[in-house]
Amino acid sequence: MITKFVKEAQAGKINLVEHTEKALEEAEKISKEYRYVTAWADAVERAKELQEQVTKGTAHGRLFGVLISVKDNICVKDVESTASSAILKTYKPVFNATVIQKCLNEGAIILGKTVQDEFGFGGFAVNTGKGYEKPLNPFDKKRATGGSSGGAAGLTKKATFPHIALAESTGGSIADPASFCGVVGICPTYGRVSRYGLIDYANSLDKIGTMALDIDDAALLLEIISGKDAHDSTSAELPVPSLDTAGAVNGLKIGIVKEAFAEGVDNNVRKSVMEAIYKLEQKGARRIELSLPLSMKYGLAAYYTLAMTEASTNLARYCGLRYGATDQLTGTYNEFFSRVRTNNFGEEAKRRLLLGTFARMAGYRDAFYTKAAQVRTKMLQEYAAAFKQVDVLITPTMPIVAPTFDEIKKLTPLQNYAMDILTVSPNLAGLPHISIPCGESNGLPIGLMVTGPHFAEQKIIQVAKAHGK
Numbered sequence: 250m251i252t253k254f255v256k257e258a259q260a261g262k263i264n265l266v267e268h269t270e271k272a273l274e275e276a277e278k279i280s281k282e283y284r285y286v287t288a289w290a291d292a293v294e295r296a297k298e299l300q301e302q303v304t305k306g307t308a309h310g311r312l313f314g315v316l317i318s319v320k321d322n323i324c325v326k327d328v329e330s331t332a333s334s335a336i337l338k339t340y341k342p343v344f345n346a347t348v349i350q351k352c353l354n355e356g357a358i359i360l361g362k363t364v365q366d367e368f369g370f371g372g373f374a375v376n377t378g379k380g381y382e383k384p385l386n387p388f389d390k391k392r393a394t395g396g397s398s399g400g401a402a403g404l405t406k407k408a409t410f411p412h413i414a415l416a417e418s419t420g421g422s423i424a425d426p427a428s429f430c431g432v433v434g435i436c437p438t439y440g441r442v443s444r445y446g447l448i449d450y451a452n453s454l455d456k457i458g459t460m461a462l463d464i465d466d467a468a469l470l471l472e473i474i475s476g477k478d479a480h481d482s483t484s485a486e487l488p489v490p491s492l493d494t495a496g497a498v499n500g501l502k503i504g505i506v507k508e509a510f511a512e513g514v515d516n517n518v519r520k521s522v523m524e525a526i527y528k529l530e531q532k533g534a535r536r537i538e539l540s541l542p543l544s545m546k547y548g549l550a551a552y553y554t555l556a557m558t559e560a561s562t563n564l565a566r567y568c569g570l571r572y573g574a575t576d577q578l579t580g581t582y583n584e585f586f587s588r589v590r591t592n593n594f595g596e597e598a599k600r601r602l603l604l605g606t607f608a609r610m611a612g613y614r615d616a617f618y619t620k621a622a623q624v625r626t627k628m629l630q631e632y633a634a635a636f637k638q639v640d641v642l643i644t645p646t647m648p649i650v651a652p653t654f655d656e657i658k659k660l661t662p663l664q665n666y667a668m669d670i671l672t673v674s675p676n677l678a679g680l681p682h683i684s685i686p687c688g689e690s691n692g693l694p695i696g697l698m699v700t701g702p703h704f705a706e707q708k709i710i711q712v713a714k715a716h717g718k
């Protein structure tokens with residue numbers, strides 16, 4: 250879809266200014282109804298610039314004229330970027346994240362910022378910060394979009410103009426909402442994409458990835474943003490392969506993770522993913538059942554311990570002095586600092602900051618943080634052993650379809666975290682994964698997830714494409 254549009258735009262067959270104005274109008278209408286966008290970039294101004302390039306014959310770039318929406322935790326110059334938290338309200342970055350610069354270099358138009366759980370703290374996008382509305386599921390407004398990249402997934406589903414979304418995952422925030430909103434979401438290997446300009450949740454886990462209606466479009470954007478970046482020492486010094494692959498599974502060994510189809514997984518979800526696997530077998534894949542006992546048992550505990558610990562150190566910088574929310578300078582420093590944070594962080598952010606601080610305190614560190622880090626190492630070994638037997642792993646993305654807001658309200662924090670059972674382990678291990686729609690349950694989309702070894706983005710995309718063929 251995108252490639253054809255880009256060619257036509259470069260050839261001057263599309264008036265980019267008119268196109269962008271129309272797209273903006275549509276996005277505004279969608280967002281009013283479903284609450285996906287938190288801030289708008291000057292897209293029309295940019296479209297004019299690109300249209301001039303067409304006139305001058307200098308139009309170029311693989312995203313020429315394509316509208317890209319950006320999860321709110323990725324910095325866009327001069328556009329309010331807050332990770333959907335009141336504590337960062339009014340913060341307009343003076344620079345572009347590396348991924349944004351790469352998109353602009355390819356001729357993209359930045360549309361605006363999409364709403365998320367505050368700093369990424371959630372799996373349903375119901376933990377948006379104070380003053381930020383919760384996004385509504387494109388299939389049913391009584392249901393959640395999934396999170397934390399809820400606005401990105403919802404807008405991707407609803408927009409009828411060519412559009413790709415930049416999203417981010419710490420423990421499943423791309424795959425989860427992609428699954429609940431019926432779109433494609435790709436989360437790359439940790440280190441494949443630069444995190445420069447990303448508002449951190451947990452540095453050892455955060456990954457920027459993409460969402461689109463179509464696998465090819467999501468893959469194209471991922472290819473563009475991948476690669477070593479001098480601004481991010483954790484970005485990998487590896488060549489970026491073309492992610493434009495044909496779908497094929499012939500001769501591939503597909504690992505079926507037994508625990509991911511066990512009790513607790515909705516029957517329709519299980520059935521639908523199993524049917525998809527059967528279809529892949531018909532196309533020449535070999536299925537191998539295997540087990541990931543350690544990851545499935547301890548993944549959640551290890552993930553939440555590490556993620557909250559890192560978050561609690563990251564968010565210490567929001568103290569009312571440097572950026573975002575502030576208050577009258579009265580009282581002692583501690584009083585001032587506490588007041589700003591009390592007034593501006595949401596409930597879930599506070600819970601995580603307290604738990605994370607606790608887990609890394611002297612006296613508790615070895616029991617919690619260090620232990621969780623050890624479990625993570627063991628999980629990496631478990632995955633490495635699995636990938637000696639199979640090429641990729643297939644599981645449902647989420648154990649359920651999008652829940653209603655009422656259902657979510659009844660969950661305890663622990664039950665809430667448990668919904669991430671299938672996504673946290675690949676994220677902890679830094680493995681690339683893709684979620685694609687594979688069926689429906691009562692009119693709601695079901696997601697299938699393909700996980701591959703480190704830096705095997707090409708392979709997971711290849712398998713995912715074979716499903717759609």
Ligand code: GLN
Nearest residue numbers: 369371372419420421422
């Ligand atoms: N649901 C997970 C969490 O709350 C993952 C969120 C994310 O990837 N940002 O931490």
